[in-house]
Amino acid sequence: MARMKFLCDAERCIECNGCVTACKNENEVPWGVNRRRVVTINDGVVGAEKSISVACMHCSDAPCMAVCPVDCFYKTADGVVLHDKDLCIGCGYCFYACPFGAPQFPQAGAFGLRGKMDKCTFCAGGPEADRTDAEFKKYGRNRLAEGKLPACAEMCSTKALLGGDGDVIADIYRERVLRRGKGSEVWGWGTAYGPGKAGAQPPAGGKS
Amino acid sequence: MRRAALGAAILAAFFLSGCGEAPQVTVYKQGKYQGKPDTQPWSNAPLAYGDATWNKGDRASWETQINKRAMGQNEDNRIYRQ
Numbered sequence: 001m002a003r004m005k006f007l008c009d010a011e012r013c014i015e016c017n018g019c020v021t022a023c024k025n026e027n028e029v030p031w032g033v034n035r036r037r038v039v040t041i042n043d044g045v046v047g048a049e050k051s052i053s054v055a056c057m058h059c060s061d062a063p064c065m066a067v068c069p070v071d072c073f074y075k076t077a078d079g080v081v082l083h084d085k086d087l088c089i090g091c092g093y094c095f096y097a098c099p100f101g102a103p104q105f106p107q108a109g110a111f112g113l114r115g116k117m118d119k120c121t122f123c124a125g126g127p128e129a130d131r132t133d134a135e136f137k138k139y140g141r142n143r144l145a146e147g148k149l150p151a152c153a154e155m156c157s158t159k160a161l162l163g164g165d166g167d168v169i170a171d172i173y174r175e176r177v178l179r180r181g182k183g184s185e186v187w188g189w190g191t192a193y194g195p196g197k198a199g200a201q202p203p204a205g206g207k208s
Numbered sequence: 209m210r211r212a213a214l215g216a217a218i219l220a221a222f223f224l225s226g227c228g229e230a231p232q233v234t235v236y237k238q239g240k241y242q243g244k245p246d247t248q249p250w251s252n253a254p255l256a257y258g259d260a261t262w263n264k265g266d267r268a269s270w271e272t273q274i275n276k277r278a279m280g281q282n283e284d285n286r287i288y289r290q
Contacts, residue, residue, distance in 0.1 A: 002271050060232050074241040075234045077248065077267075084244045130247045144249040147260030147273045153281065164278030165271070172282040179284065 003060075003079035004122050004144075005166040006153065007173055008053045011186045012160035015040055015051040019152035019161050023055070026123065026151035027140025033104040035120040036152050053152070053161045056081060056102035056120035064094035064103060078144070079166075080122040085138050088116040122163070123150040 015038050023029065023036045036055035042048040058081045065073040065081065072087035073094075094117060095103040106115040125142030128135035135142060143150060153163030162169040180186050239245055250270035254260045260277075262269040279285065 002274060071242075072244075074244040074246070076241055076246065077234055077236055082241075082244075082246070087244075124249065127244055127246045130249065130252050142249070144274070145247075145252045146255050146258070147249075147262060147270065147277065149274065149277050149281075154277075156281075159281055159283050162278075162281050164281070165275055168275050168278045169281070172279070172284075175282070175284055179288075 002165040003167075004058060004124075004164065005079070005169065006053075006055065006057060006122075006150075007162045007169050009160045009162070009173065009176070010050045010052045011180075012158045013038070013051040013053060014158055014160070016157060018155060018157055019053045022151040022155045023120070026143075027121075028136075029118070029140065030106050033106050033118050035102075035104060035118065037101075053156075054100050054102075055152070056098075056122070057100055058122055063097040063099070067093045067097040069093060076124065078124075080124045080144075082121055082124060082126055082139075083117065083119070084127050085116045085118075086127070090114050090116045092117075120150075123148070 017038050020034060020036050020038060024034075027035065029035055036053060038051055038053050040049060040051040042050065058079060060079070062073065062075070062081045064083075065075070068083075069091060070087050070089055072085075073081060073083045075081050090105060092103075092105065092114070095101070095105070102119045103117045104119060105117060107113070121139050123141055123143035125131075125135045125145065126139035128138060130142050130145040141151070148154065150163045153161045156162075162172060234241055236248065239247070248267070250262060250267045251265055253264040254262055254273075260273055262273045
Protein backbone atom coordinates (compact mmCIF):
# COMPACT_ATOMS: atom_id res chain seq x y z
CA MET A 1 0.00 0.00 0.00
CA ALA A 2 1.42 3.33 -1.02
CA ARG A 3 1.89 5.92 1.70
CA MET A 4 2.73 9.28 0.22
CA LYS A 5 5.60 11.18 1.81
CA PHE A 6 8.04 14.01 1.12
CA LEU A 7 11.74 13.71 1.85
CA CYS A 8 14.13 16.67 1.64
CA ASP A 9 17.87 16.12 1.42
CA ALA A 10 19.49 19.05 3.27
CA GLU A 11 22.87 18.27 1.66
CA ARG A 12 21.43 18.96 -1.77
CA CYS A 13 18.98 21.81 -1.22
CA ILE A 14 20.46 25.03 -2.62
CA GLU A 15 17.65 27.31 -1.44
CA CYS A 16 16.60 28.16 -4.98
CA ASN A 17 12.93 28.27 -3.93
CA GLY A 18 12.00 26.51 -7.16
CA CYS A 19 9.70 24.16 -5.22
CA VAL A 20 7.88 27.15 -3.71
CA THR A 21 7.46 28.72 -7.13
CA ALA A 22 6.35 25.45 -8.74
CA CYS A 23 3.73 24.96 -6.03
CA LYS A 24 2.39 28.48 -6.35
CA ASN A 25 2.26 28.21 -10.12
CA GLU A 26 0.73 24.73 -10.27
CA ASN A 27 -1.98 25.43 -7.72
CA GLU A 28 -2.45 29.15 -8.36
CA VAL A 29 -2.01 29.86 -4.66
CA PRO A 30 -2.91 33.46 -3.72
CA TRP A 31 -0.52 36.09 -2.37
CA GLY A 32 0.27 35.64 1.29
CA VAL A 33 -0.17 31.88 1.22
CA ASN A 34 2.87 29.63 0.97
CA ARG A 35 1.99 25.98 0.96
CA ARG A 36 5.72 25.24 0.76
CA ARG A 37 8.65 27.22 2.15
CA VAL A 38 12.42 26.84 2.20
CA VAL A 39 13.90 27.17 5.68
CA THR A 40 17.61 27.94 6.07
CA ILE A 41 19.61 27.58 9.26
CA ASN A 42 23.06 29.08 9.94
CA ASP A 43 22.49 31.44 7.04
CA GLY A 44 25.82 32.75 5.74
CA VAL A 45 28.01 30.56 7.97
CA VAL A 46 30.45 28.79 5.63
CA GLY A 47 30.10 25.03 5.81
CA ALA A 48 27.27 25.14 8.32
CA GLU A 49 24.44 26.57 6.22
CA LYS A 50 21.66 24.08 5.56
CA SER A 51 18.37 24.53 3.79
CA ILE A 52 15.33 22.35 3.79
CA SER A 53 12.04 22.60 1.95
CA VAL A 54 9.06 22.31 4.28
CA ALA A 55 5.34 21.85 3.68
CA CYS A 56 2.65 19.61 5.11
CA MET A 57 4.39 16.33 5.97
CA HIS A 58 1.13 14.35 5.76
CA CYS A 59 1.68 12.93 9.24
CA SER A 60 0.49 9.42 10.01
CA ASP A 61 -1.05 10.63 13.25
CA ALA A 62 -1.66 14.25 12.28
CA PRO A 63 -2.05 16.75 15.14
CA CYS A 64 -4.13 19.08 12.94
CA MET A 65 -6.73 16.32 12.57
CA ALA A 66 -6.73 15.79 16.32
CA VAL A 67 -7.37 19.43 17.26
CA CYS A 68 -9.80 20.54 14.53
CA PRO A 69 -13.04 21.50 16.31
CA VAL A 70 -15.19 20.94 13.21
CA ASP A 71 -13.39 17.74 12.12
CA CYS A 72 -12.75 19.01 8.60
CA PHE A 73 -9.64 16.86 8.00
CA TYR A 74 -9.48 13.42 6.51
CA LYS A 75 -6.77 11.02 5.45
CA THR A 76 -6.91 9.19 2.15
CA ALA A 77 -6.04 5.56 1.56
CA ASP A 78 -2.66 6.59 0.18
CA GLY A 79 -1.79 8.53 3.35
CA VAL A 80 -2.47 12.10 2.19
CA VAL A 81 -3.96 14.46 4.80
CA LEU A 82 -6.63 16.64 3.18
CA HIS A 83 -9.33 18.95 4.44
CA ASP A 84 -12.78 20.10 3.44
CA LYS A 85 -12.94 23.88 3.03
CA ASP A 86 -16.73 23.77 3.20
CA LEU A 87 -16.42 22.63 6.82
CA CYS A 88 -13.37 24.71 7.84
CA ILE A 89 -14.17 27.75 10.00
CA GLY A 90 -10.67 29.27 9.80
CA CYS A 91 -10.12 29.16 13.57
CA GLY A 92 -6.36 28.52 13.35
CA TYR A 93 -6.11 25.67 15.86
CA CYS A 94 -4.45 23.49 13.23
CA PHE A 95 -1.79 26.17 12.75
CA TYR A 96 -0.95 26.10 16.46
CA ALA A 97 -0.88 22.30 16.50
CA CYS A 98 1.23 21.77 13.37
CA PRO A 99 4.99 21.44 14.10
CA PHE A 100 5.80 22.54 10.52
CA GLY A 101 3.61 25.63 10.19
CA ALA A 102 1.89 24.03 7.23
CA PRO A 103 -1.63 25.46 7.58
CA GLN A 104 -1.89 28.87 5.93
CA PHE A 105 -4.61 31.48 6.19
CA PRO A 106 -5.28 33.88 3.32
CA GLN A 107 -6.15 37.47 4.08
CA ALA A 108 -9.49 36.94 2.43
CA GLY A 109 -11.19 40.29 2.82
CA ALA A 110 -11.11 43.81 4.15
CA PHE A 111 -9.62 44.66 7.56
CA GLY A 112 -7.31 41.61 7.52
CA LEU A 113 -10.18 39.16 7.74
CA ARG A 114 -8.74 35.65 7.89
CA GLY A 115 -9.99 33.15 5.36
CA LYS A 116 -10.30 29.41 5.43
CA MET A 117 -7.24 27.30 5.95
CA ASP A 118 -5.14 26.36 2.93
CA LYS A 119 -2.32 23.84 2.93
CA CYS A 120 -0.31 21.48 0.79
CA THR A 121 -2.55 18.74 -0.63
CA PHE A 122 0.28 16.59 -2.00
CA CYS A 123 -1.25 17.74 -5.29
CA ALA A 124 -4.25 15.53 -4.52
CA GLY A 125 -7.06 18.11 -4.68
CA GLY A 126 -9.93 17.86 -2.25
CA PRO A 127 -13.48 16.62 -1.77
CA GLU A 128 -14.78 18.03 -5.08
CA ALA A 129 -14.89 15.74 -8.11
CA ASP A 130 -11.39 15.02 -9.37
CA ARG A 131 -9.85 17.20 -12.09
CA THR A 132 -12.74 19.66 -12.14
CA ASP A 133 -12.62 23.46 -12.11
CA ALA A 134 -14.38 23.51 -8.74
CA GLU A 135 -11.66 21.36 -7.22
CA PHE A 136 -8.90 23.40 -8.83
CA LYS A 137 -10.29 26.70 -7.56
CA LYS A 138 -10.52 25.52 -3.96
CA TYR A 139 -7.60 23.14 -3.60
CA GLY A 140 -5.41 23.39 -6.67
CA ARG A 141 -4.35 20.80 -9.16
CA ASN A 142 -5.03 17.08 -8.63
CA ARG A 143 -1.86 15.58 -10.06
CA LEU A 144 -2.25 12.25 -8.29
CA ALA A 145 -5.46 11.70 -10.26
CA GLU A 146 -3.40 12.36 -13.40
CA GLY A 147 -0.87 9.68 -12.44
CA LYS A 148 1.73 12.31 -11.51
CA LEU A 149 3.53 13.33 -8.32
CA PRO A 150 3.59 16.77 -6.64
CA ALA A 151 5.01 19.50 -8.88
CA CYS A 152 7.49 20.73 -6.22
CA ALA A 153 9.26 17.37 -5.98
CA GLU A 154 9.14 16.54 -9.67
CA MET A 155 10.73 19.81 -10.75
CA CYS A 156 13.35 20.13 -7.98
CA SER A 157 16.51 20.94 -9.91
CA THR A 158 18.95 19.20 -7.56
CA LYS A 159 16.51 16.42 -6.69
CA ALA A 160 16.85 17.41 -3.03
CA LEU A 161 13.10 17.16 -2.59
CA LEU A 162 11.67 13.72 -3.24
CA GLY A 163 7.95 12.92 -3.18
CA GLY A 164 6.03 9.69 -3.60
CA ASP A 165 5.48 6.37 -1.90
CA GLY A 166 7.60 6.39 1.26
CA ASP A 167 9.19 3.04 0.45
CA VAL A 168 10.24 4.09 -3.04
CA ILE A 169 11.73 7.47 -2.12
CA ALA A 170 13.48 5.94 0.91
CA ASP A 171 15.16 3.48 -1.47
CA ILE A 172 16.27 6.33 -3.76
CA TYR A 173 17.66 8.28 -0.81
CA ARG A 174 19.39 5.24 0.70
CA GLU A 175 21.14 4.43 -2.57
CA ARG A 176 22.22 8.07 -2.91
CA VAL A 177 23.68 8.26 0.59
CA LEU A 178 25.59 5.01 0.15
CA ARG A 179 27.09 6.23 -3.10
CA ARG A 180 28.09 9.74 -2.09
CA GLY A 181 29.92 8.92 1.14
CA LYS A 182 30.37 11.50 3.86
CA GLY A 183 32.18 14.72 4.72
CA SER A 184 33.10 17.12 1.92
CA GLU A 185 32.66 14.35 -0.64
CA VAL A 186 28.94 14.93 -0.25
CA TRP A 187 28.93 18.35 -1.80
CA GLY A 188 32.11 18.22 -3.82
CA TRP A 189 34.66 20.56 -2.26
CA GLY A 190 37.45 18.47 -3.75
CA THR A 191 35.95 18.66 -7.25
CA ALA A 192 35.41 22.39 -7.06
CA TYR A 193 38.57 23.59 -5.32
CA GLY A 194 40.95 20.62 -5.24
CA PRO A 195 42.65 19.14 -2.19
CA GLY A 196 44.83 21.24 0.12
CA LYS A 197 42.25 23.27 1.97
CA ALA A 198 42.20 22.59 5.67
CA GLY A 199 39.51 20.03 6.36
CA ALA A 200 38.98 19.24 2.70
CA GLN A 201 39.30 15.74 1.38
CA PRO A 202 40.69 14.77 -2.00
CA PRO A 203 38.03 13.55 -4.37
CA ALA A 204 37.37 9.85 -3.92
CA GLY A 205 37.55 7.89 -7.17
CA GLY A 206 38.14 11.03 -9.21
CA LYS A 207 34.68 12.41 -8.50
CA SER A 208 32.86 13.55 -5.47
CA MET B 209 -5.30 -8.50 49.45
CA ARG B 210 -7.72 -9.44 46.72
CA ARG B 211 -9.21 -5.96 46.76
CA ALA B 212 -5.77 -4.39 46.47
CA ALA B 213 -4.94 -6.63 43.49
CA LEU B 214 -8.22 -5.72 41.82
CA GLY B 215 -7.57 -2.04 42.44
CA ALA B 216 -4.07 -2.34 41.01
CA ALA B 217 -5.42 -4.10 37.91
CA ILE B 218 -8.03 -1.38 37.35
CA LEU B 219 -5.43 1.34 37.83
CA ALA B 220 -3.02 -0.42 35.42
CA ALA B 221 -5.76 -0.71 32.82
CA PHE B 222 -6.61 2.97 33.25
CA PHE B 223 -3.03 4.18 32.84
CA LEU B 224 -2.14 1.76 30.05
CA SER B 225 -5.13 2.91 28.02
CA GLY B 226 -3.12 6.07 27.37
CA CYS B 227 -0.54 4.00 25.51
CA GLY B 228 -3.00 2.84 22.88
CA GLU B 229 -2.50 3.72 19.26
CA ALA B 230 -5.17 5.11 17.01
CA PRO B 231 -5.82 3.01 13.89
CA GLN B 232 -3.85 4.38 10.93
CA VAL B 233 -5.49 2.46 8.13
CA THR B 234 -8.20 4.61 6.61
CA VAL B 235 -11.40 3.08 5.33
CA TYR B 236 -13.19 4.34 2.22
CA LYS B 237 -16.89 3.84 2.74
CA GLN B 238 -19.68 4.88 0.35
CA GLY B 239 -17.51 7.45 -1.41
CA LYS B 240 -16.33 9.02 1.83
CA TYR B 241 -13.22 9.16 3.97
CA GLN B 242 -14.13 9.70 7.64
CA GLY B 243 -17.41 11.24 6.54
CA LYS B 244 -15.86 13.61 3.97
CA PRO B 245 -16.69 12.89 0.32
CA ASP B 246 -13.78 12.33 -2.06
CA THR B 247 -12.91 10.24 -5.05
CA GLN B 248 -9.86 8.04 -5.18
CA PRO B 249 -7.18 8.93 -7.74
CA TRP B 250 -7.31 5.51 -9.39
CA SER B 251 -11.05 5.83 -10.01
CA ASN B 252 -10.25 8.28 -12.84
CA ALA B 253 -9.15 7.26 -16.30
CA PRO B 254 -5.66 8.40 -17.33
CA LEU B 255 -5.50 11.68 -19.26
CA ALA B 256 -5.80 11.46 -23.02
CA TYR B 257 -2.34 13.01 -23.36
CA GLY B 258 0.90 12.22 -21.55
CA ASP B 259 2.47 8.87 -20.77
CA ALA B 260 0.52 7.91 -17.64
CA THR B 261 -1.11 4.52 -17.94
CA TRP B 262 -3.29 2.60 -15.51
CA ASN B 263 -6.59 0.79 -15.59
CA LYS B 264 -9.48 2.88 -14.28
CA GLY B 265 -10.50 1.63 -10.86
CA ASP B 266 -7.45 -0.61 -10.45
CA ARG B 267 -5.44 0.63 -7.51
CA ALA B 268 -2.49 -1.69 -8.10
CA SER B 269 -1.92 -0.45 -11.65
CA TRP B 270 -2.20 3.18 -10.48
CA GLU B 271 0.41 2.52 -7.79
CA THR B 272 2.67 0.98 -10.41
CA GLN B 273 2.31 4.16 -12.48
CA ILE B 274 3.03 6.40 -9.46
CA ASN B 275 6.07 4.34 -8.45
CA LYS B 276 7.39 4.45 -12.01
CA ARG B 277 6.98 8.20 -11.90
CA ALA B 278 8.75 8.35 -8.51
CA MET B 279 11.74 6.51 -9.96
CA GLY B 280 12.06 9.39 -12.42
CA GLN B 281 13.39 11.36 -9.45
CA ASN B 282 16.31 8.96 -9.10
CA GLU B 283 19.03 10.59 -11.17
CA ASP B 284 21.35 7.65 -10.38
CA ASN B 285 19.35 5.74 -13.00
CA ARG B 286 20.37 8.33 -15.57
CA ILE B 287 23.98 8.69 -14.47
CA TYR B 288 25.14 5.21 -13.52
CA ARG B 289 22.82 2.77 -15.32
CA GLN B 290 22.85 3.82 -18.93
